[in-house]
Amino acid sequence: xxxxxxxxxxxxxxxxxxWQHGEELLEACDDPALSxxxxxxxxxxxxxxxxxxxxxxxxxxxxxxDRGRSMSLLVFExxxxxxxxRGQAMVDLIDAYRKNGFELDARELxxxxxxxxxxxxxxxxxxxxxxxxxxxxxxxxxxxxxxERQLPHAVLLEILVEAGEGKVNLAVxxxxxxxxxxxxxxxxxxxxxxxxxxxxxxxxxxxxxxPPHRSPARAQPREIQP
Numbered sequence: 001x002x003x004x005x006x007x008x009x010x011x012x013x014x015x016x017x018x019w020q021h022g023e024e025l026l027e028a029c030d031d032p033a034l035s036x037x038x039x040x041x042x043x044x045x046x047x048x049x050x051x052x053x054x055x056x057x058x059x060x061x062x063x064x065x066d067r068g069r070s071m072s073l074l075v076f077e078x079x080x081x082x083x084x085x086r087g088q089a090m091v092d093l094i095d096a097y098r099k100n101g102f103e104l105d106a107r108e109l110x111x112x113x114x115x116x117x118x119x120x121x122x123x124x125x126x127x128x129x130x131x132x133x134x135x136x137x138x139x140x141x142x143x144x145x146x147x148e149r150q151l152p153h154a155v156l157l158e159i160l161v162e163a164g165e166g167k168v169n170l171a172v173x174x175x176x177x178x179x180x181x182x183x184x185x186x187x188x189x190x191x192x193x194x195x196x197x198x199x200x201x202x203x204x205x206x207x208x209x210x211p212p213h214r215s216p217a218r219a220q221p222r223e224i225q226p
Contacts, residue, residue, distance in 0.1 A: 001028035003163070004128060007156050008117030010045065011073060014057045022050045034159070041155045048152065064153065068183030070145055076111040078138045086111075117160075132164030139164070144173035145180070 001009075006028040009018070018025075029042035049057060065071050072078065076093075080086035093110040097103070102119050104110060120128040132139070143157035161168050 001025075002121045003028070003031045003033055003159070004117045005121040006031075006042070007159060008114040008121070010042075010049070010156055011117070011153065012114035013061050014049065014054065016054050019050060019054060022046070025050075038155070038159060038162075042159075045152055045155060064146075064149075064151055070180065070183050071142060073113040073142075074109060074111050075113055075116060075135055075138060078141070129164060132160055133166045134164075136161055136164040136166035136168045140166075140168035140170055140173050141177070144170060144177040147174055148177040148180075149182075 001024065006025065009025070025046045026043060029039055029046060031039070034042070052060075065073055069077060076086045076089045080089060090110050093116075094104065097110060097119060100119075100123065102122065104115075108115060110116075116131070120131055123131075139157050139160040143154050143161060146154035146157060158170065161170065
């Protein structure tokens with residue numbers, strides 16, 4: 001399993017089958033492309049995850065990546081927001097996937113970071129590095145926010161920044177993250193629901209009362225493979 005594949009698996013929603021592949025995940029942490037310090041950090045992340053009850057790990061993932069937009073793993077959301085440009089960017093990315101034999105489930109979102117990393121893990125190193133360089137600032141801002149919130153995922157995102165070999169200044173981004181108003185608090189979520197109520201009106205369907213999951217729905221989860 002490549003480093004990019006490993007990072008994608010560890011950033012993804014922790015489905016129950018993840019706990020069946022503990023040894024494989026730990027072996028993948030020992031990649032010679034990583035510094036000894038990064039290898040140890042990855043191993044610690046994996047061991048801590050495997051020691052956590054799956055339901056607790058899933059709840060923590062939702063609390064981390066499914067509340068507010070600042071920690072969203074949908075890459076183009078950070079670039080284009082809700083503009084029409086995001087839709088075209090997603091169409092272009094799907095076309096790139098298909099041209100290279102990478103097929104998606106109909107309900108998968110192409111800009112979901114773990115999915116993008118899985119794709120890049122099968123592409124030439126130069127192409128993968130170019131992609132990571134291109135999204136380096138996004139990965140860096142996510143890493144900074146994760147560090148500010150004392151989340152273990154910070155190391156995963158920092159590794160992506162380093163793999164892109166860009167000029168992302170994590171210290172500057174951490175300072176910026178420390179000054180941001182968090183959007184995952186109860187108060188922030190209440191404001192979001194108020195905005196949604198205004199947008200959809202009183203005739204909105206009852207399912208709108210459910211929290212809006214930002215992870216892609218997958219009919220058949222991808223297997224963890226080398």
